[in-house]
């Protein structure tokens with residue numbers, strides 16, 4: 158008996174096949190060069206493309222890209238002369254150009270002048286984007302196409318070039334599998350409000366998130382410990398690490414193995430330091446101690462642009478990103494905010510009004526509960542602040 162597949166089944170089979178292709182490509186990229194020559198990147202992912210693009214990103218094309226002879230690792234970036242069109246992954250965005258990796262090479266690339274600004278976006282390109290390259294002027298490759306993103310984490314940033322309070326989306330990274338929210342117990346201080354904002358954005362963008370408390374060697378207060386337990390109770394992976402003592406590295410490796418992870422958080426929490434100890438030999442620039450203590454995480458950022466980096470664990474990639482000061486969430490109606498706070502959402506069933514926004518409504522179960530649960534009190538505070546920012 159033959160059964161007709163539903164559209165949903167067809168989509169899931171296509172996704173599975175695409176993932177298989179992607180895994181194979183990642184494998185080829187990592188095994189194509191000896192470790193010391195490996196470029197800091199990952200290879201294109203077939204399922205980043207629209208379904209209409211299936212033929213476009215054929216294995217033939219990938220083979221052609223891979224066949225381009227891999228030279229020694231470039232000091233900065235190679236200059237592309239005349240190449241056939243190839244696909245690659247954006248591994249770093251700089252002020253004037255981007256670095257794109259393809260077939261074991263890193264090249265400088267730029268969007269054509271007309272495509273450099275997209276309304277409502279800080280930049281049309283993000284680290285992790287899969288792009289098509291063609292020859293460009295002055296030996297810099299031209300980005301002829303940016304593939305549809307499989308995932309992306311974005312925050313809203315104010316648009317300084319305009320009057321008023323216009324906001325634009327800043328995509329921290331594209332095509333990642335999870336975000337790792339790095340924080341510290343002190344220097345800079347623990348800020349659960351920022352963690353809540355990341356968690357809401359990750360939930361909105363359909364990305365799993367883990368919380369990583371680094372600098373455990375500085376001691377964990379009861380308050381911080383209670384917050385970590387609160388997040389763990391929400392089924393969020395909680396890691397405790399120290400780049401200084403090596404505490405918790407094995408668990409952290411387990412969490413990132415086989416995935417593309419965006420490491421993000423305040424400046425000075427130790428994102429780059431942690432990656433350096435997770436992958437000996439990486440040698441990412443880290444802040445000096447005086448800067449970290451004096452600035453309390455608000456001083457100069459040590460990492461200045463996001464970078465996609467392959468680790469030696471199989472199929473494992475990380476994005477080291479610059480510290481952020483604030484994380485503004487947009488892109489949802491105020492009434493949808495609670496659905497991104499699972500603890501608040503569960504309690505909402507007991508509110509007197511089914512459309513309760515848990516702000517000033519009478520007989521609100523969330524408002525009542527936060528008086529007796531300190532962790533929920535912090536979450537509720539984050540919720541109210543975000544609700545106001547969303548226009549309520």
Ligand SMILES: Nc1nc2c(ncn2[C@@H]2O[C@H](COP(=O)(O)OP(=O)(O)OP(=O)(O)O)[C@@H](O)[C@H]2O)c(=O)[nH]1
Nearest residue numbers: 372400401425426427428429430443444459460480
């Ligand atoms: N005590 C202690 N200090 C750490 C630890 N990890 C990092 N540091 C220190 O914290 C400071 C900041 O570390 P970075 O790795 O540059 O922090 P970052 O999060 O990458 O900062 P940005 O790149 O600015 O976002 C440096 O002085 C590190 O030596 C840790 O586990 N324990």
Ligand SMILES: [Mg+2]
Nearest residue numbers: 428429459460
């Ligand atoms: Mg850094």
Ligand SMILES: [Zn+2]
Nearest residue numbers: 508513515521
């Ligand atoms: Zn309520």
